[in-house]
Amino acid sequence: MEKISEETIDHIAHLSRLRFEGDAKVAIRQDMDKIIGFMGKLSEIPTDDVEPLIFMSDEVNVLRDDEPEVTITQAEALKNAPKKDSDYFRIAKVLDK
Template sequence: MNINEELVDHIAHLARLSFEGEAKDAIIADMKKITDFMDKLNAVDTDNVEPLIFMSDEINRLREDVPAQTVTHEEALRNAPKKDSDYFRIPKVLDK
């Protein structure tokens, strides 16, 4: 794959990013390294290799999920910049 400035500009536009000068050169170099590495991975013979589902044979040992109240309602509202009896007050976000 040919990584050039037009491709980087297109991908940057899709990601809503902007690169100029040395930053664009660095991105081009990084993208070339990534595609070169992917080409190396594609060259590896994986015909008789089973897909890896789990990274290890370990079993997760999870703690018991015990509900507990760590912060009371009043403590949560104590440091709120704006509050209304039982609720946080926030600026209006959506206009109808």
């Protein structure tokens, strides 16, 4: 099993915009070594006769046809709006330019 180098930790930290120093760097290195060790254990399992998993179950989604229909009128939708402007909802400014 290959050990995680300090350069690898620094590179991963830079990519993820994290900073590891002192004990935190030691702890993350130990965690990464455990993860790599676990993945090594998984590679020992014989999977030659195992079909790839495409779906989590054999169940099939039964969906209705997508047919447009009017379920609520525009007036009904705007009826309880705290602020409205003829055909639209009015909301507070969200983004500054």
